[in-house]
Amino acid sequence: MKKILITGGTVFVSRTLAEYFVSKKEDVYVLNRNNHPQPKGVTLIEADRYNLGATLSNYSFDVVIDANSYTGEEVSLLLDALPEIKEYIFISTSAVYPETLSQPFKETQQVGANKYWQSYGTNKIEAEEILAKRVPQAYILRPAYIYGPYNNAYREAFVFDCATSKRPFYLPSSGDMILQFIHMNDICKLVDKLLETKPVEKIYNVGNEVTVTIKEWVEMCYDVVGESVEFIEVSSDVPQSSYFSFPNYEYILDVSNQTAVIGETIDMKEGLRESWEWYRENQEVVTKRDYFGAIEKMLEEKI
Structure with missing residues (x-):
């Protein structure tokens, strides 16, 4: 011990x-x-x-x-x-x-x-x-x-909220920016x-050996909630961090040293399923940002 x-x-x-x-x-x-x-x-x-x-x-x-x-x-x-x-x-x-x-x-x-x-x-x-x-x-x-479970940052939880509210998702440009989790x-x-x-x-x-695009990540989040997603593309003129959980900054880590120690990481979709199961019972733990307010006030005019 x-x-x-x-x-x-x-x-x-x-x-x-x-x-x-x-x-x-x-x-x-x-x-x-x-x-x-x-x-x-x-x-x-x-x-x-x-x-x-x-x-x-x-x-x-x-x-x-x-x-x-x-x-x-x-x-x-x-x-x-x-x-x-x-x-x-x-x-x-x-x-x-x-x-x-x-x-x-x-x-x-x-x-x-x-x-x-x-x-x-x-x-x-x-x-x-x-x-x-x-x-x-x-x-x-x-x-x-x-x-994962206990995540108090408003990231996957924001997309879960969009999905459960059956809202379209406001996608930064074409959604092809890469994210690594x-x-x-x-x-x-x-x-x-x-x-x-x-x-x-x-x-x-x-980090995961396999990266995902914003669009792929959002689709997985909606899917684990049991909803399909409709995308609305947002112009790059609108500051991304005002309505989305991540800044407009794409980067990738070389994780070969990590892989040599632990092998493959958890499948992204399975990991998001765990996050959703936790979040549906613990929504009060997450520090939420007013992305919905930004969408309602700003994006309708600037898309």
Whole structure:
């Protein structure tokens, strides 16, 4: 039994990781402020990560999974508070790659500012650099768009809402922009395998081997709800992020290192079916954006 500390533990990524390792009979601790319900089977360490003090000084963990550090400061504060560090896994982001690089992005390419992700990406870069310097054995994961049960971002849930309302879907241009996703359970599987096999490579792009277009993704979302979709194409003159869940930015990750560790990822449609089954009972968990308002106010005049 491994003693595992997971930062967060109550929302999407960190919660799924906590539940996964509880199901594997590991001794799971979660570090959070206790503002949300805790997963079953975990031990709560209630603290503010900006004021940890001696909170962790009497603990010894086999593994630290940092699932919710967004800046170098947050990583540094956690490292300072831990009396020792054995295995460490950091959930970073694919937003660390500049949009100007050749694609698919490879882990060996130079990271840097991306105009679409701005400070989110550069803050994660700083966090990665501090971690690599202080904990050279740490693994760093750079996921594409994450989906699955517990997803509190209004992404697939927005399309499910369109489908259940039997609305036509307002499609950015022809809908041929490519999206790359990864199911949260595949991230759990990767983390587990890295801890088990301890490969030499320390940085991993994380995503499905097969990408989809916006149109294909929306069709799958409607299909798992049990509805057919009618598309209305929207001019590129309309800001895409005002009425759709993703910015007008296409990128692809090279995930060959990930594939070498875990093999094939979850089928996209099956993963979306799991998301739908969860969402239909947990709609209040998702942070919804007013895409429908934008559509009603703006798009009718600008298509």
